[in-house]
Amino acid sequence: MSQRLNQIGTVLLIGFVGVALSLTYWMVWGRDALLAQSFNPRLVETERAIKRGTILDRQGEALIWSAAEGLSPSGMPNYRRISAVPAESFSALGYYSLTYGVGGLESVYDRELRGENALSPETRLLNTLLHHPQEGSSIRLTLYKTLQTQTYQAFKGRRGAAVVIEVPTGAVLALVSAPGFDAARLDLDFDRLEEDQNAPLLNRALQGVYQPGGMLQSALIAALLNTDPDGEFPVEQGDQPVKVNGLSLTCTVIPDQPPRTLLEAYVYGCPGAFTTLPSGILSPARLWQMVESFHLTTPPLIDRLEPLTRSAVTPWMNLTDPAQLQAELLGQGKLTLTPLQMALNTAIIANEGNAITPYMVSAIYPPTVNPQDYDGGETDPYRTSPPPAGEAVITREAADRVQAAMREGVLRGSAEGAQPSGSPEIQAHGAAGIAYTGKTAHAWFIGFATLPDGRKWVVSVVIEDSLNPASAAALARGIFEQAR
Amino acid sequence: MNTRPIALLFDDPEQAINRRERVLLVLAGLFTLTAHLTLIAARHLEGGTLWLWGVWALSAAGGHLSLSRALPRRDPYFFPVVMFLVGWGLAIIHRVAPEFAGRQAFWLIISLIALIGVSRSPDHLRWLSRYRYVWLFSGLILLALTIILGRNPAGDYGPRLWLGVDGIFFQPAEVLKLLLIVFISSYFAQYRQMFAEPIFGANGRITDLLRYVAPLALMWGLSMVILVWQRDLGTAMLFFVVFLAMLYLASGRLLILIGGIGLILGAGVLAYIGVDLVRARIDVWLNPWLDPRNRSFQVVQSLMAFASGGIWGQGIGQGSPTYIPVVHSDFIFAAVGEEWGLLGALSVVVLLAFLALRGLRLAILLQARPFRSYLAAGVGITLGAQSLLIMGGALRLIPLTGVTLPFLSYGGSSLLISFLMIGMILILSEEV
Known part of the structure; x- marks a missing residue:
């Protein structure tokens, strides 16, 4: 009987070794390919846990920012992009969507807004290991918030665009496309916006x-x-x-x-x-x-x-x-x-x-500083170099x-x-x-x-x-x- | 001043057993305490939730003291390993399904009382063997009652595998599992000589074949009843696999083993055709990537959790295992993988393998006392097979069968029966 017990024990042992090998496959070799699949909810969860930086106007007023909105199913923070009111007046600045990606300024300054520019590779690795929340840099624009919103409202529902640029600096003071859309609701409204004959998704100021x-x-x-x-x-x-x-x-x-x-x-x-x-x-x-x-x-x-x-x-x-x-x-x-x-x-x-060479971004503030403490002027240490004449x-x-x-x-x-x-x-x-x-x-x-x-x-x-x-x-x- | 040589302090084997068990329990306590504290820090929980660890610590201490008196020559490894796994499981349940953690702690207390009760049984295990038909019929009556009155605590849509009164539910299949191990051990121990004879008997009569075929057919039929009526694929599979291993143990006939495997495959084909649940499970197993967001969601998310864990794990409270439906029960192994990494998951595999193989080792040591030997083997095989079924299912090595991972998963009935099995093992180890 001991021989048969040994045989049964060997079969069980083979089973456990099989489990160990399978674990090693999924957790080491097959890991990256599996995690990259679109049906991995962790990708979305990780993305939504990033507190993207704020986009400010030239006077430091927030135009687009990330607001905490509860916790994910596994307890991670959940941030949502919010635009100042009326949100439609800022759609020409771009959008950030988990479904439709990023566009406009949100896209070209994605690394900064995610905070990836402000960290050394070692710090990023450490933050990943310790699950530190990721916070992005804020960017200051050359736009005037009031000018942007009032110009948008002046279209009064008509289709069109307006661009205001300061001479000789090239600073863009307003960039309006009408009608616009609320970028925070893009995931919900996309189908309707796409079918809208007024084409609100078109950035008329730059692409019309x-x-x-x-x-x-x-x-x-x-x-x-x-x-x-x-x-x-x-x-x-x-x-x-x-x-x-x-x-x-x-x-x-x-x-x-x-x-x-x-x-x-x-x-x-x-x-x-x-x-x-x-x-x-x-x-x-x-x-x-x-x-x-x-x-x-x-x-x-x-x-x-x-x-x-x-x-x-x-x-x-x-x-x-x-x-x-x-x-x-x-x-x-x-x-x-x-x-x-x-x-x-x-x-x-x-x-x-x-x-002139137009530009919209005048300063980039790392997540460790409060942009409100700076004025974006010539003495602002985080000011970006203006473009050449x-x-x-x-x-x-x-x-x-x-x-x-x-x-x-x-x-x-x-x-x-x-x-x-x-x-x-x-x-x-x-x-x-x-x-x-x-x-x-x-x-x-x-x-x-x-x-x-x-x-x-x-x-x-x-x-x-x-x-x-x-x-x-x-x-x-x-x-x-x-x-x- | 004590002038005895130091070596003499450890001469007493009972003291050595107690000391070893104590040391291992302290290590398990440190591990589980660290897990709870880390969880509190990571999830910003109230410090008051440490009472769960307090229940565990009191259970470990109470169990150790009681076992020291009742079974002073027991195997010193079973109880600490079991308590280690239970403590770990409690921390994970608290993390992934906090609403169930209190209930699991309650069932830990009940299970420990049951274990202590068994270990203090004056006649030890003789009564189990003596009344084997009582156990068998009790089990079958329970099964029949479940078929008629069964409910599902989660609602009317899931399989009705529970009997319950006033919100307290238990799963008769778990009890049946234990009763069948006892019955089979007793039956095979009594008729072991008969099983040693040629299949067709000395006279070559076909009726001699019945002694093999009858229990095999009975067990197969019982498993099919569970599968078809209760749609409980896991229990059906576990019963038949355990029984087949025990029959092989008793007879040593490879033909029986092959025939049994043939029956499993045949049942699988029949079930694939006739039972939608089985068909769904097998389809998902064959290709989970066809429908990863719906039908295969659970298995695919389980694999995602393992992958997310990597070698070192995300850290307790810092992964996302809650994407897996019922992660606290059938898929707790995936939660271990995600938050404790490959190292944590391999530790679970090693410890469960240790329990199963040490049970079989006990069976070898008890060969002179057949019932006890079969019983130890039955418990070892059950723990091993159950662990492999659910771990293999969570890793897509085999089709998913809904059984608990012993000692770690949430489930009162499962914990109670597993503790009773360990209680029996501890008694058997005392008799070596």
């Missing part, structure tokens, strides 16, 4: 592409003046309508007298005067060169945000159909621009002919003359109504107009305001489905009034 219409004339005028700073560029019958793609384009504001020069035509937003440019004054190749030097064909970058990928536009000198070239010159061709591009385009004029695109003289024309545009031309009432110290400059896109049209305003301290606020506004440029100018006036 629009035909520039008459706004392209700012660059064309600048190109001309760059060639001949003292030139008058007389035109005949500059207020005559012009037909393009079956549309009849007229002046944005009907002048008392027909404009005699191209600059006057620009002030009133009269497109007809610009159709004679190629043959009369500049070759299509020179014009295209100016389009490229204004970076109108290469989408810009803010901080590390990925630029929009767009299909290439045929250079104008390669166009064989004169009607097609005319459509391009009138901003009704294949060239499309984002509101950010329009703002940067305008900034060249506002910045005496020099390009941009290159000269046009001469100062050329820029000055376009600026003067834009000022006229606000006083008596296409952008009338953009001047803040009761604030003569703030001088608004601008142009407004309509661009047609198939069955609909959108209203543009581009311009800037000079402030008493010498800074300038450059603004671009687009309102979709609108035939009223004055509404875009009025929205810009609201922005300029915030500069008081």
Whole structure:
């Protein structure tokens, strides 16, 4: 019998050794592959236990932050991303979702917001072993919270976008896309948002592409003046309508007298005067060169945000159909621009002919410090280096003359109504107009305001489905009034 | 001043046994106290929850003192190893299902009283052998009652494996497990000579075959009743495996073993076709990755818990074992794996293997007293097989069968019966 007992014991022992080997497999060799599976709830739990850093406005007010929301089933803290009210006004800053990933600033500053930049590899390992809670760095933006929310609310349910940039620093003061969405509810609302015909998920300020219409004339005028700073560029019958793609384009504001020069035509937003440019004054190749030097064909970058990928536009000198070239010159061709591009385009004029480099992040605070103890100013030790100044695109003289024309545009031309009432110290400059896109049209305003301290606020506004440029100018006036 | 040589202090084997058991219990106490304190710190619990450890410590001390008087020459390893596992299990239950920790502590007290009661039985185990048919029929009546009146404490949807009054439930299958071990041991001990003869008898009569076939068929039938009526795959499997091992032990016939395994496989095929629970378990076992969020959730999360533990574990209170449904019962081994790592899980394997194999060793030492030898073997095989069934299920080595991991899992009936089995083992070890 002892032999049989030994046999049974051996079988049991083999069973226990089998269990030990299986344990070793799952806990050592097969471990990483298994834990990486999407159905591992620990991944979500670990992610939600991270207290992501706060995103602050330039004055230290919280725009987006992580709020504790109970505990996970295994007792770990559970953080949720919250936006300041109204949350929809901050959707252009990006989103953080367990289901749909991260986007916008939340994505490009993900490492910082998770706190992974602030820790050495040894500290990270130690924190993992000891299950220390992970806390992220906070980032201070160049945005003004009030300007952001009030600009968003000024759209009053209309679709569109607005970008406000400070010159000469390049600091982005507002980045609005309307309609927006509450990033904290993205997981719940995604299907509805995706089906919404107003496309709230589209970040119109950075990714919305629009035909520039008459706004392209700012660059064309600048190109001309760059060639001949003292030139008058007389035109005949500059207020005559012009037909393009079956549309009849007229002046944005009907002048008392027909404009005699191209600059006057620009002030009133009269497109007809610009159709004679190629043959009369500049070759299509020179014009295209100016389009490229204004970076109108290469989408810009803010901080590390990925630029929009767009299909290439045929250079104008390669166009064989004169009607097609005319459509391009009138901003009704294949060239499309984002509101950010329009703002940067305008900034060249506002910045005496020099390009600017936009940025939004001004300081990054490690989790060990309280951002409220710092002001983000030049003495702030956690301030990030501002981007280098941009290159000269046009001469100062050329820029000055376009600026003067834009000022006229606000006083008596296409952008009338953009001047803040009761604030003569703030001088608004601008142009407004309509661009047609198939069955609909959108209203543009581009311009800037000079402030008493010498800074300038450059603004671009687009309102979709609108035939009223004055509404875009009025929205810009609201922005300029915030500069008081 | 005591002038005796130091060596003489340890001459008394009974003192040496007590001292060894005491030292091991102190080590177990330090381990479990550390576990409870760490849990309190990690989960920010009230210090008052240490009363659970207090119950454990009093049980360990009370058990040790009582056993020292009742069974002074007992095996000194069984009780400390069992208390170590129980203390560990109590800490884990407190961590993963705190609402059950108090009840488990209550059942620990009851189980310890039962163990002490058995160890103080004046006639020791003779009465067990004498009334074997009483035990068998009691067990069968309990089974019948469970089929008719069975309930599930968690609700009406789960298997009805419990009998209960006023919120206190127990699982008759656990009692039946013990009664069957006793009955089989007694039966085989009495008829061991008969089992030693050729299968067809000296005269080659077919009726001689019945002495093998009849109990085998009876046990198979009993297991199938449990499986089909009660849908209790774990108990059915455990009963039959234990019985088959005991029959092989008594007969030494490889043919019996092969036939029995054939019956298990046949029953498996039949159950796969006819019992949805079995079909689901086997499907999940074959490919848990097909539906990891629903049907295979429990097994997949168990594997995730082991993987999450790694070599060193997440630390008590710092893993996420509660994602596994009923982790405090059938899957407590996965909780050990996640929070104590490979080292902790291997420790559990080694200790349970130690209990099972030491039971078999006892059976070898008691060969001159067949009933006692079979009883020790039966307990050892049961503890070993039950451990392997649930550990193998949690690791997807075999299809999942819902049995408890001895001494660690939550479950009053299981703890009580396991303690009674250890009580019997301690008595048997005293008689070596």
